[in-house]
Amino acid sequence: MSALELEGVFAGALQGATLAIPAGLTVVLATPADGGSDLPLVSGGLLVPRRGTVRIGGLDPARSPEVRARLGLVLAEESPFAAPSLLEAVRQMLALRGQASDPRVLLDRHGLGAVSGVSPEKAGAQARRHLAWALALELVEPHALVVHEPLSLGPLASRERTRTELLARAESGVPVLVVTASPRDASELGGSLVLLDRGRFVRRPGPPLATELVPGANATLWLHTPAARALAGALVGDPAVASLEWDQGEIRVRGADVDSLSLAVLRHARALNTPLSSIGMALPALEEVRAATAGLWRAAYDAAFRTATAQAREREEALARQRAASAPPPPPSTEGGSGT
CATH class of the missing domain: 3.40.50.300 (P-loop containing nucleotide triphosphate hydrolases)
Known part of the structure; x- marks a missing residue:
């Protein structure tokens, strides 16, 4: 085709x-x-x-x-x-x-x-x-x-x-x-x-x-359970959970590592003998994606600027050393003369 x-x-x-x-x-x-x-x-x-x-x-x-x-x-x-x-x-x-x-x-x-x-x-x-x-x-x-x-x-x-x-x-x-x-x-x-x-x-x-849409951002899991209140209470103090929202039967938990977050949810659900009706990863809004893209571009620009500045400084220092090495020696001093 x-x-x-x-x-x-x-x-x-x-x-x-x-x-x-x-x-x-x-x-x-x-x-x-x-x-x-x-x-x-x-x-x-x-x-x-x-x-x-x-x-x-x-x-x-x-x-x-x-x-x-x-x-x-x-x-x-x-x-x-x-x-x-x-x-x-x-x-x-x-x-x-x-x-x-x-x-x-x-x-x-x-x-x-x-x-x-x-x-x-x-x-x-x-x-x-x-x-x-x-x-x-x-x-x-x-x-x-x-x-x-x-x-x-x-x-x-x-x-x-x-x-x-x-x-x-x-x-x-x-x-x-x-x-x-x-x-x-x-x-x-x-x-x-x-x-x-x-x-x-x-x-x-x-x-x-x-x-991947928003690199570096906290992962968000959503889950539904008939015992949302009890599970939310257990998750609040877990070190893998950075923040939590609870509304009726839905819980949204955020954390830096999606694997640790998932294991925390499953561990507390098992301890409470609480069934999970559904669980999944939430996608970021397009506005968040655009903001992340702008941040990545700015980070790339800053990194390139720092690299270019460092390279320019190194070139200037190298030229200064070359000029110093190739400069003719100063003439001998005639001050003081000879005594009799």
Whole structure:
């Protein structure tokens, strides 16, 4: 399949964005202000960069109708089709593609059969995005699939089915690019994660995301138990627990080491003979991720500045020693003369 490549792209909120999306699933964590909603537009050839290049299989999608015809694209906002109904919109799109699929079957398969007679404008923004997703999945041998917030396609879409469909395309060798502002959705989708911050791709956190999204921060475990009060009381004094919140049947505990924290929870639950209904690691909010990214950049800048300053000082000292070594000796002193 064709790779999707961005090189130094300036467009909308994107500020020199460079990224290569190979076959498989790539998830970009970004807000619209970071360029998250502009990324699908640029990838689909609908927003021409002020500077930089976009290539799918070596071709610019903005200048290649053939590439755009085989690109599955779901935007942050989908404009209404110029058709009297969703059914007719699908019929027209399939005809343009030369596909003989039954539009009613397509709509039913994707949970849109109940609104097939509604006009695209009246169907609403979520239904139009859901329809764009359904049409993207019907492409035969797509060059790539680019989807904004696939797990937020509306009440008629199944999160689990959408995730399964995305992974199936990725596993078949299609480059799949997903953009989401939700750390939870990014974790649920899996794939290779990239952070887009203020228009630039800045880092690739690895698993587990609960700790790697905000390096160095305390880990947070959430757990549910029918004896939350007793377990919370036991955990308060444990050295592995830095802080604790308790609300009804849910407890949230934080600590520097996730393994020590988990063992503390299990140890106290066993001592109290308290069953745990569920337990998991909490993901940081996107604001925390952005703050951590800014901190990492500042730390890298400070380290580079200190290194450069030390190297400059060493060079100056070395030059001073060289000048001192190569300087001619001072003339002999003539002061005092000779006595008689």
